[in-house]
Amino acid sequence: MNLAKPDIKPVATDRLPELLRGMPKAELHIHIEGSLEPELIFALASRNGVAIPYASVEELRSAYAFTNLQSFLDIYYAGASVLIKEQDFYDMAWAYFVKAAQNNVAHAELFFDPQTHTARGVSMQTVITGLHRACVDAQTGLGISASLILCFLRHLSEEDAFKTLEQALPFQDKVIGIGLDSGEVGNPPEKFARVFARCRELGFHLVAHAGEEGPPAYVWTALDVLKVERIDHGVQSSKDAALMRRLAKDRIPLTVCPLSNLKLCVFPDLASHNLRQLLEAGLAATINSDDPAYFGGYLNENFTQTFAATQLSARHAYTLARNSFEASFIDAAAKRRHIDRLDERFDAFSA
Ligand code: HPA
Ligand code: ZN
Numbered sequence: 001m002n003l004a005k006p007d008i009k010p011v012a013t014d015r016l017p018e019l020l021r022g023m024p025k026a027e028l029h030i031h032i033e034g035s036l037e038p039e040l041i042f043a044l045a046s047r048n049g050v051a052i053p054y055a056s057v058e059e060l061r062s063a064y065a066f067t068n069l070q071s072f073l074d075i076y077y078a079g080a081s082v083l084i085k086e087q088d089f090y091d092m093a094w095a096y097f098v099k100a101a102q103n104n105v106a107h108a109e110l111f112f113d114p115q116t117h118t119a120r121g122v123s124m125q126t127v128i129t130g131l132h133r134a135c136v137d138a139q140t141g142l143g144i145s146a147s148l149i150l151c152f153l154r155h156l157s158e159e160d161a162f163k164t165l166e167q168a169l170p171f172q173d174k175v176i177g178i179g180l181d182s183g184e185v186g187n188p189p190e191k192f193a194r195v196f197a198r199c200r201e202l203g204f205h206l207v208a209h210a211g212e213e214g215p216p217a218y219v220w221t222a223l224d225v226l227k228v229e230r231i232d233h234g235v236q237s238s239k240d241a242a243l244m245r246r247l248a249k250d251r252i253p254l255t256v257c258p259l260s261n262l263k264l265c266v267f268p269d270l271a272s273h274n275l276r277q278l279l280e281a282g283l284a285a286t287i288n289s290d291d292p293a294y295f296g297g298y299l300n301e302n303f304t305q306t307f308a309a310t311q312l313s314a315r316h317a318y319t320l321a322r323n324s325f326e327a328s329f330i331d332a333a334a335k336r337r338h339i340d341r342l343d344e345r346f347d348a349f350s351a
Contacts, residue, residue, distance in 0.1 A: 030292070150175050212235065
């Protein structure tokens with residue numbers, strides 16, 4: 001790809017948040033069901049006549065105290081149960097795009113979990129057409145380009161993933177890639193070797209969550225067995241020096257989600273987060289929000305809180321934003337346009 005911009009001028013700490021918020025960026029790790037705010041959960045529950053076991057928005061929000069990934073997933077799947085109609089999926093994604101525009105997100109690749117919905121009798125068509133319609137409107141209404149990545153739930157069987165793939169094939173033109181999410185430990189990437197091989201033959205881009213809570217071995221098998229192009233999270237990679245060298249050498253992007261890692265107790269506090277270590281080892285790390293309605297912040301909050309806690313600089317900001325475009329699944333000309341705009345923003349900021 002292009003050479004990195006050489007002349008990033010230092011920016012005073014008190015002006016960094018303005019630079020972070022205003023710079024254009026791509027978001028590559030956002031579960032669209034994790035953008036469902038409590039207010040929208042209640043509105044959709046009432047619209048669809050779905051009962052939820054919380055009396056109020058406040059009571060639901062106060063249940064968002066997690067100790068690990070599974071404690072979050074239990075509430076996250078319950079929240080998604082209010083999504084029934086095509087318009088519900090549209091409304092959820094549109095609400096995210098409005099926030100994304102406020103965060104200067106220029107491009108977004110949205111994960112969705114169809115098995116959470118098809119298991120409740122909602123059709124694949126309902127899910128994909130609602131989300132896709134919002135992606136089209138994000139481009140025309142907000143100037144945000146967006147695409148969809150279908151994730152298999154790794155706590156379910158590979159056979160179930162194959163069935164899900166079959167149901168999605170009529171909508172293949174609306175799905176750019178395949179991912180793997182849900183409870184990681186005990187569900188290694190290689191459990192899905194055959195279905196990922198099939199997805200690869202079909203021409204999908206491939207990504208997988210690995211090394212969020214699970215060991216570096218899961219990152220190795222995501223790369224070498226599933227042959228993914230990006231690793232989602234991947235923060236446990238720093239425990240394996242050989243893996244760190246591999247990720248740096250092959251410029252494998254990591255979609256890191258600092259506030260998620262904080263809320264799910266992957267790190268005890270943001271100051272202990274290893275993002276700086278990953279960047280300084282030459283890895284193509286990016287910052288993302290994961291499940292912003294549950295983890296207390298959209299993309300700009302992830303940037304500003306992480307920068308404040310770990311004393312990252314304007315140069316790191318440029319690298320992270322640039323990595324986000326380079327790691328995305330847009331074509332080379334679109335990458336160039338976004339990076340030119342990023343460069344203009346940095347030039348204007350230091351002028
Ligand atoms: N990890 C695994 N599965 C998920 C996550 C995550 O961070 N968010 C939503 N589903
Ligand atoms: Zn995730």
